[in-house]
Amino acid sequence: MVDISPYNNDPLHAYAEGLRSKYLRNRNVLLVQALQFLPYSTNLEVIFRKGYPAWPPTGIQRIANALAGRGLNIKIVDLNYETLEHVFETRAYKPEDSLEILDRHIAEVQPSIIGVSCICMFSDLHAPTNPLTMLLDHLKKLDRFVVVAGGTALNNDIGGFLRREMCHFAVAGEGEDKVRYLMDVLLDDGGKAAPRKGIYFKPADRLEQTDGGTEWAVLTGDLIGTYQSLPIEKYHRVGCLNTFSRFAGMDRPYGVLQLNRGCRARCLFCGVPKFMGRPTRHYPVAEVLAEVRYQVEERGIRHLDVIDDDFIGDRRTTSELIQGLIDLRARYDFTWSAYNGLIASQITEDLLELLRKAGCIGFSMGIESGNPDLLRRTRKPSNLRALRKASDMLQRFPELFVVGNYILGLYDEETFGQMLDSFRFTFEMKLDWSAFAAFQITSFGTAVELERQSDVNRATHVLPARDRPDGEVAIAEGVLAGPDVFRLDPDKVPARRQISQIWFTFNLxxxxxxxxHLRPGGDPAKYVAWVETIQGIYPANPYMPLFAALGRRLMQDHARVPALLEIARTNVDKSDYWRTRFEQFDLMSVLENFPDSAPGAAETLEAMRERYAPWMEADGHLSHKE
Ligand code: SF4
Structure with missing residues (x-):
């Protein structure tokens, strides 16, 4: 094939020619979604409670769509879903089971090309226990296919994966146009697609990148055709999307919807604008609604989560979509949520009214920090004043469950005093929940060389309680834990292992x-519904059932209280770790002298709050002047 474009992609053509003669026997392609959990540290009890993520393979569905009409035989394999289904059937799991499932698909399809995508970030990207690395390692050992990798996890260290020869091609960021071009070259199909920059490969000792256009993809095409081979109505039987999909009802089949790609903002710690584009682009509303209608009407989906990073990217388009959802809800009972989050400064009363009418049950909001200097430094299109305004509006929409997201340890430079500002701000914001995450850099130097990214662009949020399958946040020697964390020097930057303990205390x-909701005027029923939802993912945790029991007492719904207390007691009795935690926070006495009336529960909670009042209040420990 003669490349008549102005770009020089000779290295790609030469490399493709070698791969063609070695691997290409047919036009069969397997597209695989990797596991969304760590295969070597699974907790079967949590799996059986449907606590593991089971996201539909939207990314590879988009790639399959992009490759349609090219005479390829494409099969999508959601290895994550199939593995979870296998665990439910056999009541057991070992990582080899996932590889055997994959091998069965390989034997059936006999692919020449395998595409792999992993959407989940875990801190040790190159450990053999990482789901992406485990999968690529297996394919490398088989050495029978051209392996093309993409997705969020890979994008954190493209150079590292190629240097270790874990795949033949690594696709950076948005994949559709790049994969189209790559397939043309690989299959020698005569240049139907324009050359694209951003396909990496390593023909010899040097990393190479394709030369070509850098335009973002035009977003079009619904996923209805690709859904036909996926049992999406069964995903809720083996896992969940997030707390919102569980909150909507564990028996409600769930799915996803996507209107926008990219984000208008340019937060310093976030790779979305770089990898998915800035500002947002959107799919045609009619296509998105057709996809939603298909899921709801033909597949029985009853809850949808918006996977956009910037759902209100274009207010008029978003309103048009929501209006379509309102119309559809006149015929079908379904709910939806936006776990990925809305930008607080874009929230208006009109929008909230629309969300309420359209069956939205809740959303997250990226607050990141309650310290104005740090917030400014994140470059978030938001400030404390805008956040307070959003909070005021939200108090008038109690039907929505709103989670504020905070990051602790920003840029590894955040002082404890600045963290306290965030802690205090959670009370000022008066949202239903505050999700703290520890800032963590997950990538390696190679990506810097390739992408010239700064360290902060490679950061991700990490939940310390998710680091271990038992949900414990181990207390390392020499760090302060429990309420003692409030004794930390506000001017010092806490070490990483100290941040885990700060996370634990702030969260509790x-x-x-x-x-x-556990204060006078709160809505304990809303609180209890949420906490009992989370409890399913942390079966060994005793404070979740304890506080759910307090909430039920406040509601005067006494029937469930003994069972909740029994779970709390059992969990404390069988774990030294949890006993220590309960003693740290004086929760043993609450458990042992549990109030028997609503006023008693209110008094108990008031007494607990008093201990932390100096840090909860606005004039307590501000590290800045407002
Ligand atoms: S953190 Fe959220 S708002 Fe900021 S750039 Fe990323 S996606 Fe956009």
Whole structure:
């Protein structure tokens, strides 16, 4: 094939020619979604409670769509779903099971090309226990196919994966146009697609990147055709999307919807604008609605989560979509949520009214920090004033469950005093929940060389309680834990292992002891519904059932209280770790002298809150002047 474009892609053509003669026997392609959990540290009890993620393979569905009409035989394999289904059937799991499932598909399809995508980030990207690395390692050992990798996890260290020869091609960022071009070259199909920059490969000792256009893809095409081979109505039987899909009802089949790609903002720690584009682009509303209608009407989906990073990217388009959802809800009972989050400064009363009418049950909001200097430094299109305004509006929409997201340890430079500002701000915001995450850099130097990214562009949020399958946040020697973390020097930057303990204390005090719904005028029923939803993912945790029991007492719904207390007691009795935690926070006495009336529960909670009042209040420990 003669490349008549102005771009020089000779290295790609030469490399493709070698691969063609070695691997290409047919036009069969297998597109595989990797596991969304760590295969070597699974917790079967949590799996059986449907606590593991089971996201539909939207990314590879888009790639399959992009390759349609090219005479390829494409099969999509959601290895994550099939593995979870296998665990439910056999009541057991070992990582080899996932590889055997994959091998069965390989034997059936006999692919020449395998595409792999992994959407989940885990801190040790190159460990053999990482789901992407495990999968690529297996394919490398088989050495029978051209392997093309993409997705969020890979994009954190493209150079590292190629240097270790884990795949033949690595696709950076948005994949559709790049994969189209790559397939043309690989299959020697005569240049139907324009050359694209951003396909990496390593023909010899040097990393190479394709030369070509850098335009973002035109977003078009619904996923209805690709859904036909996926059992999406069964995903809720083996897992969940997030807390919202569980909150909507564990028996409600769920799916996803996507209107926009990219984001208008340019937050310093976030790779979305770089990898998915800035500002947002959107799919045609009619196509998105057709996809939703198909899922709801023909597949029985009853809850959808918006996977956009910037759902209100274009207010008029978003409103048009929501209006379409309102119309559809006149005929079908379904709900939806936006776990990925809305930008607080874009929230208006009109929008909230639309969300309420359209069956939205809740959303997250990226607050990141309650410290104005740090917030400015994140470059978030938001400030404390805009956040307070959003909070005021939200108090008038109690039907929505709103989660504020905060990051602790920003840029590894955040002082404890600045963290306290975030902690205090959670009470001022009066949202239903505050999700703290520890800032963590997950990538390696190679990506810097290839992409010239700064360190902060390779950061991700990490939940310390998700680091271990038992949900414990181990207390390392020499760090302060429990309420003692409030004794930390506000001017010092806490070490990483100290941040895990700060996370634990902030989460317990903000979301449980000090939650607005457990105070006078709160809505304990809303609180209990949420906490009992989370409890399913953390079966060994005793404070979740304890606070759910307090909430039920406040509601005067006494029937469930003994069972919740029994779970709390059992979990404390069988774990030294949890006993220590309960003692740290004086929860043993609450468990042992549990109030028997609503006023008693209110008094108990008030007494607990008093201990932390100096840090909850605005004039407590501000590290800045406002
Ligand atoms: S953190 Fe959210 S708002 Fe900021 S750039 Fe990323 S997606 Fe956009």
């Amino acid at each position: 005090v903000s979301n449980y002891i000090g939650n607005k």
